[in-house]
Amino acid sequence: MTENDFVPSGYSHQIKSGKATWSAPSNIALVKYWGKKRNQIPANPSISFTLDIAATTTSVSYAKLTQSQGPFSFELFFEGNPKKDFEPKIETFFARVEKYLPFLRDYHFIIETSNSFPHSSGIASSASGMSALALCLMDLDRQMNPAMTSRFFKKKASFLSRLGSGSACRSIEGPIVQWGDHDDTEGSSDLFGIGYPYKVHNVFENYQDTILLVDKGQKQVSSTVGHDLMHNHPFATQRFEQAHNNLSELQQVFANGNLDRFIAIVESEALTLHAMMMTSHPYFILMKPNTLEIINKIWAFREANKAHVCFTLDAGANVHVLYPEHEKDITLQFIKNELVAYCENQQYLCDKIGFGAKKM
Known part of the structure; x- marks a missing residue:
């Protein structure tokens, strides 16, 4: 697949308002990703265990604007409180994914997020946080295109997550996720993470x-x-x-x-x-x-x-x-x-x- 496969050709449904809530886990890399090229492309492949308890839960409420705004329109709350210092990261993320979610300037979003673990505790909150946000936005994308398959939904969610935080693309699926082109792994891609496709011994359960x-x-x-x-x-x-x-x-x-x-x-x-x-x-x-x-x-x-x-x-x-x-x-x-x-x-x-x- 290429980046263009994630650009919608059009939407069959229009949605006025709604709310989506997703919980996305953190992950811990076994083979590490360190170094990247342009557009959040990894310099080497990586593989991770998806965690279970350490997760971010994000709710996104959305309401269609009467006319599209110039800037993105959103409010951000972390654990119930406004979080102004997070807003630039969301702005950057929206700018990166707008090509793939062309409705972003048509809505006002209220983003409410919280972690099951202490912030700045050394757990990859950017991975769980950006994947949870991407999934909420994909929820709206799928409502506007109900023909979307579950498989494509996960791939695009992982693709979008990567543009927020590289390792976030490994937090969509589990229990083992691989990200990055690798000659010995069928279906591997620099664009998104994939569920590990080969045999796993039961000792790893x-x-x-x-x-x-x-x-x-x-x-x-x-x-x-x-x-x-x-x-x-x-x-x-x-x-x-x-x-x-x-x-x-x-x-x-x-x-x-x-x-x-x-x-x-x-x-x-x-x-x-x-x-x-x-x-x-x-x-x-x-x-x-x-x-x-x-x-x-x-x-x-x-x-x-x-x-x-x-x-x-x-x-x-x-x-x-x-x-x-x-x-x-x-x-x-x-x-x-x-x-x-x-x-x-x-x-x-x-x-x-x-x-x-x-x-x-």
Whole structure:
């Protein structure tokens, strides 16, 4: 598919007003996306677990204007309060997707959004937030074109989400979503995420993710700036090749359930992501001392107990602790006994693999 496949040729129905509510989950990448081209195109493919509990719920009320406005017409409320500092991001998103949702200037929108997790807690709220918003707008798009198939609805929602936040395109479906062209994955695309199309061993069912909130503060470098620093990065070419290779090997791991190889790939990907940050120009470090303490504790526990717990990181200090459901009891006890002390205010969130966005 191309971008033009998402441009409507016309609408068969006119809608005066209404409301749509969707809940979209966050996700945690196993093979990381870091670096992008124009129009939110990834420099390398990525794959993620869709989460279940960590989600954004967004309601969009819409009423047709008597005449189209010059600027976009919307109000934004986050957890019940006006959120002016979010508005520029919505403006940018609307401008990017207007070609694909040509009705945007014809309506006044009231956007009400809330998270099931603390804001700035190190969970990808941009992924869940932008995907939830895209789904609400797609709800109106589908009402105006009732012939739209469910499959196309999901693809276009993922496509639009990507234009708000790259990783948001992986929050539409679940439990495993891949984004980015990859020679070994049929149907893969830079334009949208796809549900992982191959065999997955049952050891990955209900896979657990406990998120340790090491540092809830504002990141010193935004992800957007970090992505841009990959353009002239001295190790960019090797990194992009590594991501392709790791994704190919992960397909074998998903099929055969080899958790030792899963751990090796996932942890290497997390550390490589941060290595790219530390070797860019300018360089920066998002891990904190307690991040490293947790990593070392996980390694020691895994060795001592022959367990299959591992860590991954997003572009921040917080740690996602991944482990199979059959090791849940022993791992949770370890987390409570040894890792929670390294969390800010001893805060952590228990989550697991989920199945994508839901209409509310």
